Amino acid sequence: MNHLSLIIKREYLTKVRNKSFIIMTFLSPLIMVGIFSLVAYLSQLNNDKVRTISVLDESGLFVHQFEDDNNLKFNTLTDISLEEAKKATELNGEYGLLFIPKKTSIDELAKSITFYSEDSPSLVVMGDIERTIRSKSNTLKLEEAGFNAQQISDLRVDIETKLETFAGEKTSKLGSGLKLIFGGIAGYLLFMFIIIYGNMIMRSVIEEKTSRIIEVIVSSVKPMKLLLGKILGTSLAGVTQFTAWVLLLSIFSFAITAIFGIDPSAMQAEQMQTAVEASGNEMEGLMMEAILEFQNLPILNLVIMFLLFFIGGYLLYASLYAAIGAAVDSETDTQQFMLPILLPLILAVYVGFFTVIEDPHGTVSQVFSFIPFTSPVVMLMRIPFGVPIWQQIVSVLILFATFIGTVWFAAKIYRVGILMYGKKPSYKEIIKWLKY
Amino acid sequence: MDKLLVANNVSKSFGEFTALNDVSIEVPKGSIFGLLGPNGAGKTTLIRIINQITMPDTGHVLLDGEPLKPHHIENIGYLPEERGLYKSMKVGEQALYLAQLKGLSKAEAKKRLKYWFERLEIGDWWNKKIQELSKGMAQKIQFIVTVLHEPKLLIFDEPFSGFDPINANLIKDEILKLRDDGATVIFSTHRMESVEEMCDHIALINKSNKILDGKLIDIKRQYKSNTFEVGLVTSNKSEVAAIIEDKFEVFPTDFKTINDELQYKIKIPVNAMANDLVTFLTTQGQVTHFAEVVPSASDIFIETVRNN
Numbered sequence: 001m002n003h004l005s006l007i008i009k010r011e012y013l014t015k016v017r018n019k020s021f022i023i024m025t026f027l028s029p030l031i032m033v034g035i036f037s038l039v040a041y042l043s044q045l046n047n048d049k050v051r052t053i054s055v056l057d058e059s060g061l062f063v064h065q066f067e068d069d070n071n072l073k074f075n076t077l078t079d080i081s082l083e084e085a086k087k088a089t090e091l092n093g094e095y096g097l098l099f100i101p102k103k104t105s106i107d108e109l110a111k112s113i114t115f116y117s118e119d120s121p122s123l124v125v126m127g128d129i130e131r132t133i134r135s136k137s138n139t140l141k142l143e144e145a146g147f148n149a150q151q152i153s154d155l156r157v158d159i160e161t162k163l164e165t166f167a168g169e170k171t172s173k174l175g176s177g178l179k180l181i182f183g184g185i186a187g188y189l190l191f192m193f194i195i196i197y198g199n200m201i202m203r204s205v206i207e208e209k210t211s212r213i214i215e216v217i218v219s220s221v222k223p224m225k226l227l228l229g230k231i232l233g234t235s236l237a238g239v240t241q242f243t244a245w246v247l248l249l250s251i252f253s254f255a256i257t258a259i260f261g262i263d264p265s266a267m268q269a270e271q272m273q274t275a276v277e278a279s280g281n282e283m284e285g286l287m288m289e290a291i292l293e294f295q296n297l298p299i300l301n302l303v304i305m306f307l308l309f310f311i312g313g314y315l316l317y318a319s320l321y322a323a324i325g326a327a328v329d330s331e332t333d334t335q336q337f338m339l340p341i342l343l344p345l346i347l348a349v350y351v352g353f354f355t356v357i358e359d360p361h362g363t364v365s366q367v368f369s370f371i372p373f374t375s376p377v378v379m380l381m382r383i384p385f386g387v388p389i390w391q392q393i394v395s396v397l398i399l400f401a402t403f404i405g406t407v408w409f410a411a412k413i414y415r416v417g418i419l420m421y422g423k424k425p426s427y428k429e430i431i432k433w434l435k436y
Numbered sequence: 437m438d439k440l441l442v443a444n445n446v447s448k449s450f451g452e453f454t455a456l457n458d459v460s461i462e463v464p465k466g467s468i469f470g471l472l473g474p475n476g477a478g479k480t481t482l483i484r485i486i487n488q489i490t491m492p493d494t495g496h497v498l499l500d501g502e503p504l505k506p507h508h509i510e511n512i513g514y515l516p517e518e519r520g521l522y523k524s525m526k527v528g529e530q531a532l533y534l535a536q537l538k539g540l541s542k543a544e545a546k547k548r549l550k551y552w553f554e555r556l557e558i559g560d561w562w563n564k565k566i567q568e569l570s571k572g573m574a575q576k577i578q579f580i581v582t583v584l585h586e587p588k589l590l591i592f593d594e595p596f597s598g599f600d601p602i603n604a605n606l607i608k609d610e611i612l613k614l615r616d617d618g619a620t621v622i623f624s625t626h627r628m629e630s631v632e633e634m635c636d637h638i639a640l641i642n643k644s645n646k647i648l649d650g651k652l653i654d655i656k657r658q659y660k661s662n663t664f665e666v667g668l669v670t671s672n673k674s675e676v677a678a679i680i681e682d683k684f685e686v687f688p689t690d691f692k693t694i695n696d697e698l699q700y701k702i703k704i705p706v707n708a709m710a711n712d713l714v715t716f717l718t719t720q721g722q723v724t725h726f727a728e729v730v731p732s733a734s735d736i737f738i739e740t741v742r743n744n
Contacts, residue, residue: 003537006533006536006537010533014522014524014525018524207522207523208522211520211521211522211523212518212519212520213519213520213521213522215489215514215516215518215519216514216516216519216520216521216534216578216581217534217537218489219487219488219489219509219512219514219516220509220534220537220538221537222506419484419489421518432451
C-alpha cells in the first residue's frame, strides 16, 4: 500500500472510531428530531384546546357572524349588562368576552369594541376576530353608501403576473422561493462542512505536534503527502458523518411519526397553510406547480457546480486550517489566526442570505461570486436563479487557481511549522517561513 | 574503510540565521559515530538533512555512494530527540502503521513486532493505548519502531532520555548488537560517558561549524598532554615534594589509594619519555601508581568548544 492511502486510512479510521465522533453522529439527529417533535407535540396540544369566547353584541350587527371552528367556540350573550357578562365569563373560566357596544355609526363602533380577558389574548385569536368584524363592517359601510357588496365582491379582479425570461423559460414567485431554498441549503451545507471538518483537520495537525510524533512521521513521508492525506481522510470521515446524519434523521423522524403519531413536518405545513390561506384545491395546485418548477431548475448544472464549488471551497479552507494547526502549539493559540478565515466565510453567508435574495444578479452578488473565498457559498446560492455558464466557469477557474496558491502557501507553513516548538509565532514570522 | 554516509560541504540557513556552515562528515560503515556539540550548534539540522526532512541550501549528502533520494528513507531509522507517539492509538496498530510507512509489508511488520515485543519484554500490550503506558515503556516502543525495518543507517538523538539505568543499559546493548549485525549508527548525545563507551568516531559541531572530527582514539592521542598521574611512597615527604615541584610542571590530584603517599599529576615536555620520568621517580621513593592521563571525551568537548 502506498503512503498516501495508508495515511488516508489512518486518518479516516481514527476519526470515525473516536468516541465523541460516534456519539455526535448518533446524538445530533436524535436531538434535532427530538426538539422538532417536542415543538410539534406542544403546538398540537395547544391546538387541541377549545377556547370559548362570549360575545355581548349590543349593536346587534354581528349576530351569527362568528363561526365556531375546532379551536374557537363563540357563545352569544343577550339581555345582560356588561358587568354581569364580565363576571359570568370569568366565573365560567372562558377565554374572554368580546363586547360590541351600540353606536350610531360604524366608524365609531370600530373604535369602541373591547375584548376582556384574564391576560393578554393570543394574537392569532385576535386576528381571527378582527378579520370577521372588518369584513362585516366593510359590507355594512358599502351598503350604507349604496353599493351592493356582493356585486363589488364579484367585480374584484385577481391579478397574477406570469414571469418569463427572455429565453422563454417560465418562472413564478413560487419558483423563486424554491430556488432560494436550493441555493440556501447548498451554501449553508458548505459553510457548516468547512467549519466542522476544517476544525477537525486543524486539531489533528495540532495533536501530531503536541504528541511529538510529527518528526517520526516526516522522516518517513513528505509533509505535503501527510497534509494531503490528512485533508482527504478527514473529508471522507466528514462525508460519512453527513451521510449518517441524513439517514438517521429520516429513520428517526419516520420512527417518531410511526410510534407517536406526531409529524414534525405537519407543523410547518399547517403554518404554510394559514400563511397562504389556501383551500385544499389550491394546495394541490401549489404542489403541482412546485413539481413543475422543480423540473424547471437547472438540475444538472446545479449538481455539477455544487460538486465543483463544494470540493474547491472546502479544500481551499481546509488547507488554511491545516496551516494554522501547523503554526501553533495548542488550540488556545489558534484564536488570532481564526478570524481571517472566519471573516470571509461569514461574509459569504451574509451576502448569500441578504443580497442574493434581494437581487441575485446585482453588482454585489456578482462581485462576491468571483472572489474565491466567498464564491463557493455565494455562487452556489446564485446558480439556481440562472447564472451564465461563462461566469460559472470563470469563477470555478479562479477558485481552483487560488486553491493551488493556498495549498502551496499552507504546505510551506506546514513544512516549517510542524517542526517549530515552544513559541507562538507572529504573522511576521510566518511570512518569514515562506522563504525558508 | 568504506563510508556509508558522506556529507559534503553542507550549508543551511533559515533567513538571517546560519544553522550549518559548510559542514562535511564521513561516517564509516559499521561504526558508531558520535555527533556532538552544544545546544543549538546545528546537530539537529544536519540530522534532519540526512533524513530529507530539510533540504540543504548547498552541498550534498551521499548514502552508500548515491545522492539521497526519497526511497532512501527505507534505509534509515531515525529516533528524534523530540519524539512521541499517537496518544489515543493502540500500540500494535500504531507500530504497524509506522512500519508500513517505512516500506514493510503488513505481515512482515507483524512478525518482526512480535519478535521485538518479546525481546524487550513488552508482551501483551498490543491492544493498549499509548496514554496508558509509562514513559519508559513508550520509549521502548519508539525504539522498536525505529529499528524494525532493519535500516542500514540508524540515527539516535539522545536515545537514553526517559529510560531508567536498567533500561538504558538494555537499549545500549541493543544498539551495540545492531552495530555488530552490520548497521551503522549516528549517535547524538550530551551524555559524554556514553560517547566514551560506545563511539568509535566523533564529529564536534559548534556554532554551525564542524570544529573537530575523526576516530575517537586518534583525537585522544592528538589531545594527550604527556601528563602522568603518579603515587610515590617516601619517608621524607616534604623534601621529595619540593624536589618534584621544582623539577616538573605538576598539578594536584586525588585518587583512591591504600597508601600514605605523595600524589601528583606531572606534565612532561612533548618530546620527553615516560620511562625517564619513572626512572627519576624510583630514585625518590617507592612508585605505587603510574598512569597516563588520557583526555576524556568530555575534556576534549569542553576544551575545543571553549577555544573555538
